[in-house]
Amino acid sequence: MKKLPKAAGKMRGLETFDDAANTLRQLFVQLSNDIAESKAPMVSIPVRTASNTVFDPEREILTLGQRTSERRFNEMSGVRSFMQTALLARAIYEALKHDDHPTIRDLYYYTLHTIEGTDIETFNSQDESNNIFQDIEVLTGLLREQMGIVAESRGAMVGEAVLESKGNRIDCSKFGIGAFNIPSLCDQIRILEIDAEYVLVVEKDAIFQRLNDYEFWRKNKCILITGKGQADRATRRMVRRLNEDWGLPVYVLTDADPYGWYIYSTYRAGSISLSYESYRLACPSAKFLGLSMTDLEKYEIPKDHLIKANDCDVKRAKELLLKDPASGKPRYPWFYDSKRWRQEIKIFLDKRVKAEIESKSSKGFRFLSDVYLPEKIKSKDWIK
Amino acid sequence: MKKLPKAAGKMRGLETFDDAANTLRQLFVQLSNDIAESKAPMVSIPVRTASNTVFDPEREILTLGQRTSERRFNEMSGVRSFMQTALLARAIYEALKHDDHPTIRDLYYYTLHTIEGTDIETFNSQDESNNIFQDIEVLTGLLREQMGIVAESRGAMVGEAVLESKGNRIDCSKFGIGAFNIPSLCDQIRILEIDAEYVLVVEKDAIFQRLNDYEFWRKNKCILITGKGQADRATRRMVRRLNEDWGLPVYVLTDADPYGWYIYSTYRAGSISLSYESYRLACPSAKFLGLSMTDLEKYEIPKDHLIKANDCDVKRAKELLLKDPASGKPRYPWFYDSKRWRQEIKIFLDKRVKAEIESKSSKGFRFLSDVYLPEKIKSKDWIK
Numbered sequence: 001m002k003k004l005p006k007a008a009g010k011m012r013g014l015e016t017f018d019d020a021a022n023t024l025r026q027l028f029v030q031l032s033n034d035i036a037e038s039k040a041p042m043v044s045i046p047v048r049t050a051s052n053t054v055f056d057p058e059r060e061i062l063t064l065g066q067r068t069s070e071r072r073f074n075e076m077s078g079v080r081s082f083m084q085t086a087l088l089a090r091a092i093y094e095a096l097k098h099d100d101h102p103t104i105r106d107l108y109y110y111t112l113h114t115i116e117g118t119d120i121e122t123f124n125s126q127d128e129s130n131n132i133f134q135d136i137e138v139l140t141g142l143l144r145e146q147m148g149i150v151a152e153s154r155g156a157m158v159g160e161a162v163l164e165s166k167g168n169r170i171d172c173s174k175f176g177i178g179a180f181n182i183p184s185l186c187d188q189i190r191i192l193e194i195d196a197e198y199v200l201v202v203e204k205d206a207i208f209q210r211l212n213d214y215e216f217w218r219k220n221k222c223i224l225i226t227g228k229g230q231a232d233r234a235t236r237r238m239v240r241r242l243n244e245d246w247g248l249p250v251y252v253l254t255d256a257d258p259y260g261w262y263i264y265s266t267y268r269a270g271s272i273s274l275s276y277e278s279y280r281l282a283c284p285s286a287k288f289l290g291l292s293m294t295d296l297e298k299y300e301i302p303k304d305h306l307i308k309a310n311d312c313d314v315k316r317a318k319e320l321l322l323k324d325p326a327s328g329k330p331r332y333p334w335f336y337d338s339k340r341w342r343q344e345i346k347i348f349l350d351k352r353v354k355a356e357i358e359s360k361s362s363k364g365f366r367f368l369s370d371v372y373l374p375e376k377i378k379s380k381d382w383i384k
Numbered sequence: 385m386k387k388l389p390k391a392a393g394k395m396r397g398l399e400t401f402d403d404a405a406n407t408l409r410q411l412f413v414q415l416s417n418d419i420a421e422s423k424a425p426m427v428s429i430p431v432r433t434a435s436n437t438v439f440d441p442e443r444e445i446l447t448l449g450q451r452t453s454e455r456r457f458n459e460m461s462g463v464r465s466f467m468q469t470a471l472l473a474r475a476i477y478e479a480l481k482h483d484d485h486p487t488i489r490d491l492y493y494y495t496l497h498t499i500e501g502t503d504i505e506t507f508n509s510q511d512e513s514n515n516i517f518q519d520i521e522v523l524t525g526l527l528r529e530q531m532g533i534v535a536e537s538r539g540a541m542v543g544e545a546v547l548e549s550k551g552n553r554i555d556c557s558k559f560g561i562g563a564f565n566i567p568s569l570c571d572q573i574r575i576l577e578i579d580a581e582y583v584l585v586v587e588k589d590a591i592f593q594r595l596n597d598y599e600f601w602r603k604n605k606c607i608l609i610t611g612k613g614q615a616d617r618a619t620r621r622m623v624r625r626l627n628e629d630w631g632l633p634v635y636v637l638t639d640a641d642p643y644g645w646y647i648y649s650t651y652r653a654g655s656i657s658l659s660y661e662s663y664r665l666a667c668p669s670a671k672f673l674g675l676s677m678t679d680l681e682k683y684e685i686p687k688d689h690l691i692k693a694n695d696c697d698v699k700r701a702k703e704l705l706l707k708d709p710a711s712g713k714p715r716y717p718w719f720y721d722s723k724r725w726r727q728e729i730k731i732f733l734d735k736r737v738k739a740e741i742e743s744k745s746s747k748g749f750r751f752l753s754d755v756y757l758p759e760k761i762k763s764k765d766w767i768k
Binding site: 095098100101102103105106107108109110112113114121150151152153154156163164165166167168169170174175176177178179180181182183184185188189204205206207209210212213228302304305356358359360361362364365366 | 482485486487489490491493505535536537538547551552559560564565566572573588589590593612686688689742745746749750
C-alpha cells in the first residue's frame, strides 16, 4: 500500500468549518467597525463576468481578473444587494455555527421574507439569491463547500482507495459491482490510503460500471471515477485531490465529439461561468485519453459506426478555437495553443463525424478494457 | 438486527444468468426446429403500444395486454425485423456465455454491419436496435437486467442495510457523508441484513445528503434512498426488493408539483412506455408522503415561498385525470380513483402554485428532518 501522499505538508485533511465561520465573522466585524466609525459600510466584490475571466498560463487554469465592484449601504444603487449580501452571509454563518449544511435553495427560503413595514421581498427569485451567493464566494474567497453548503452530487468511484468519513473506514475496493457515491462536501472525506498508479475518469456511467465489473481498476492499478456526463463539483474536486495530493496522473475517457472535449475541458481548466472555482476544482495536468479523432482511423472504426455531426457539434468545435474579440486572446488556450488539439478539431471539422466509446464493442465486448485502454496508456497516446 | 426477510422462500437471491441463457437457447432451438421441419420460423411478440397497456387492478400496476404480433422470416414485411431479433438475441446469448455485461449500445455496435453481398445495414439507427431489444425483453419475458445488460445508474442509498456483492460485505451504515451507488444490475447484489422500519425515498439528491448528514436514517430507523430526480431502473428495483422481500413500507418525498407526483407515480406503478417492466420494478404499496398541497396550508408555508405553476405543470396535472379515449378507462387509475389524490390535484388546479421541499427551511434548517418528516410518518399523514 502506497500510504503516504505526494505532498503530506500540502495535503488537505478535513477542513474545519470554523475557518469559514471566522472568515465570515471578520467580514461582519469589518462592517460593524465601519458603522461604529460612522463610515458607510462597503464590500468590494471581484467581478464575475466573462470579460473579467482570464487564463492563468502559469497555473493553466481559468481564474478571475483584477476588476472589483463596490457595494455600499448608503447608495441607492447598492443598498439592496448590500442588504442581500449581509443577510445571506449571516444565514451561512448561522448554519456553520449549528453544524447545519444547507443547500443554496435552503438558504434562499431561510432568508426570504417581506421586509417589515414594507412590501419589499428580500429576494425576488432564486436566481437573485444564487447570484448574491456567488458574490459571497468571491468576496470571502471561500467556495460553497468550504462553507459547508451542500449541492447535488453525481459522481462515483472504485479502486484501491481507503477513505474515512465520520470515523468510518471506506474501502473502495470492496463494493463489488457497486461504487462509492462521492458526496458534495468531498473535502470532508479523508483519503487514508491509495494503491494506484493513475486515475481513469470515464464520462459515461455505464462504461464505468462495465469496467468495474471487469475489475479493470484491480488489473490496471488505477482509481476509476465517473462524473456521469458533465461532472459535478465534488467529482472534479476528488479528481483534483488524487492528482495534487497523491501525485496520480489523470486520464479522461469520453466519446469522440465536442461534447466529450468540453467535459474533458471542465475537468482540466474549469468553466468560464464559474472560473473562480478553478483553483480548487481544476486539474491542469489531466490528459485526454480518447476516443480521439485519430483513434477512429488507427483502430479502424467501421464507417457505419460513425455518427454524422450535427450543427450544434460543429458550432461547439469552432468555439474551441475562438478568440475573445476584446482581448484578442484565445478563449480556450489549452485547445488553441495545442498542436494535437488543433489537429483533432480540424479532422472533426473536415469529416464532420463523431463516435461513441461503445463503438469499440464492434471488436468484441472486452476490446475497450483489455486492448484499447491498456494500449493507449502504455504507449502514452493521449492528448495534453 | 432484523436478519430474516419477510418471505424467505420468495426472496430473490442472486439471479443466475444461466437461466437467461437457457431461455434464449430455447428460443433458438424452437427456431431451428421450425427450419428443420420446413416450417417458416416465426416469433410472436407482445405489442408494446399504449393501446395494449392496461392497468392490472389486482396487482395495481401497469402491464401489457394480450395483443401480440407475429414476425416471420419468409414474409417481406417481417424478414428484416426477424433477422434483427435473431441477431441481437444471439449477441445477448454470446455476452451471457462469456460473462460479459454490455450495454444496449454495446450490443448495437457489436451487431451493426453491412450484410455480406448487399449494401444493407443490419440496423439503420440505435433507435431501431433499441426497439428490437425491447421486443426481445417481452418475447422472452426477461428484462434487460436479467440478461445482464447494464444501463446508466443514478441512485444512492444509506441506512442499516448490509449488502453483499462479489463476496464483499457492504454495510450501508458506514459511509459517513457518502453513500452506496446502486448499480444497474441491482439483483446481483444480495441483501443480507436489514434493521429498519421503513424506506424513505427522496426525490432530490441534495436533500438525501442533508438527511444523511443528520443521520436521519439512524434516528428514525429507516433506509434512505434517492433516485436523483426521475428514478433509474436499479433504484426502483432496490425499493421494490426492500418492500417485497423485507416487508418495509415505502414513503416517497418530492416537491409539491406535478413533476413530483409523476416521480412518485413511476415508483408506484411504472411508466406507460415501459409497462412490461412494472412486474419487477413497480412498488404498488408505495405511499406519497409529501409535500402535499394540503401541507402547504397545514404547515403555513408563506405565500412568497410558493412558486407560480407554469403551463407545463397545469397540463401534466390535468393529464393525471384523463381517460383513455378508446377504452374510456382512466389512464392513471391510482390517481383517478383516489379521493385524496383528486383533492390534491384540484387544490393545485385551483391555486396554480407549487412548492419545493426546501421551502421547509423557512422554519429552520432542521425543520424537515426533526419535525416535518417524523410528524408525517407518526400521524400516517400520507396519500395512497
